[in-house]
Amino acid sequence: MLKKRLAVLLAFVVVLATALAGCGNSSAGTTAKKSFKAGMVTDTGGVNDKSFNQSAWEGLKSFGKDNNLKVGSQVKYLQSTQASDYSPNLNQLVHQNYNVVFGIGYLMQSDIQKVAEQNPKANLGIVDAVAVDKNNKPLKNVASMTFEAEQGSFLVGVVAGLTTKTNKIGFVGGINSALIKAFENGFKAGVKSVNPKATLYVQYAGAFNAPDKGRSIASTMYTEGADIIYAAAGDTGNGVFTEAKNRTKNGKKVWVVGVDKDQYAQGLPQNVTLTSMVKRVDKAIYDVTARTKAGKFPGGKVLVYGLKQNGVGIAPTTKNISPKALAAVKTYKQKIIDGSIKVPATDAAYKSFLATLK
Incomplete structure (x- = not known):
């Protein structure tokens, strides 16, 4: 009789232990999930x-x-x-x-x-x-x-090259580095592909957090006749927007090409964002x-x-881009994806690229 009672008690303990273990695992799983x-x-x-x-x-x-x-x-x-x-x-x-x-x-x-x-x-x-x-x-x-920032920059360069009325276009960079050089050279290649007569101004601010410097550089470029500036400069680029909005407000229409995300709203209320080169860091x-x-x-x-992975490209807001420029973007995008155009990222590659356009 004692043995029978012990057997029942042992079975109960095993069942209880199993149940508790199951609860413990469930709790651990929930905690692990929540602890990420x-x-x-x-x-x-x-x-x-x-x-x-x-x-x-x-x-x-x-x-x-x-x-x-x-x-x-x-x-x-x-x-x-x-x-x-x-x-x-x-x-x-x-x-x-x-x-x-x-x-x-x-x-x-x-x-x-x-x-x-x-x-x-x-x-x-x-x-x-x-x-x-x-x-x-x-x-x-x-x-x-x-x-592959040079690829997306090429496409906004195409838009700029087909939009400018003065044939003068600027590029404002943050820190002069191999990375930002890719933005610069890709952009210049896109401009020259559709507008070989365009004059390009390039200047680096030396920082990504100097909006006042960005505004000063933009002021000089716009004064020299540039009507579009591509700013690949982080917070420094916000100074370019400020200058463009002030000039447009005072009656001289100029454009900014934004970077990294769709910066259409950044150009309001004066509507100075022509387009943006979206780099999908997000x-x-x-x-x-x-x-x-x-x-x-x-x-x-x-x-x-890159373009193939939808990691870079033209911003979804396209209301300020002409149908002609949008059609050109579509054509060049496909050429870059299929490899018939190799977009330059360095100064040397850009120089070689220009030679192919002659």
């Missing part, structure tokens, strides 16, 4: 630059919304006011156990590499650069997101974050986003 966190560190342009950093943050917030993650805790950004903030900000998110931490911009490359090597179990991402180790090999815990951030959450973080890989 993704963060990013801005460059000095700031999260409200209406361009590069803002696009990245919009992508991260969109992922958070789609996955019921709380903004400010599970989805978060840290703003950098100077370059010395990069490493501390990256480390802060890593040490807070964020599942993936993004550095927004090539200026953070060395900081990302340092933090990645010091924290080999951390998942990091870098935009517009390829993170490598001391042997120049891609770091296995960093996803490098790159964009799409890349969302993509890598989703892969990370699914357990497929693309560490050690170089992800390329």
Whole structure:
């Protein structure tokens, strides 16, 4: 009789233990799901630059919304006011156990590499650069997101070349670097492909967070006769918009070509945004974050986003673009995708490209 009671009691204990274990697993799964966190560190342009950093943050917030993650805790950004903030900000998110931490911009490359090597179990991402180790090999815990910005810049160059009335067009860059040179050379190639007589003005501000400098450069270019300026300069480019709106308000119609995201609203109420070269940083951030959450973080890989991947292109707002220019954009886009046009990203490649137009 005692043995029978012991057997029943043992069976009850086993059933209870199994039930509790099941509850424990369910709770753990829920906690794991809720504990996913993704963060990013801005460059000095700031999260409200209406361009590069803002696009990245919009992508991260969109992922958070789609996955019921709380903004400010599970989805978060840290703003950098100077370059010395990069490493501390990256480390802060890593040490807070964020599942993936993004550095927004090539200026953070060395900081990302340092933090990645010091924290080999951390998942990091870098935009517009390829993170490598001391042997120049891609770091296995960093996803490098790159964009063929020259391709999208070529298309807005086509629009500018077919829209200008003065045959004078400007380009304002942030920091003179290989990355921004790709914007410049792609843009110039697009202009010259449809308007070989156009004169091009190029100047760099030396910073991505100097709107006053951007406005000053734009003022000089517009005074010299340019009626369209492409600004690839982050927050510095906002100064170009300010100058264009003031001039248009005072009776002289000029245009700005925006960058990174659709900047049509930035040109209002004077309506000075001709078009924008959309660089889908938001799409890349969302993509890598989703892969990370699914357990497929693309560490050690170089992800390329070009026209073929819809990673760059013309902004969806096209009301200020003529039908002729839109048709030309469509034609050139296909030529770039199928490889019949190789868009130049460097000064040397641009020089060679011009030779093919003669």
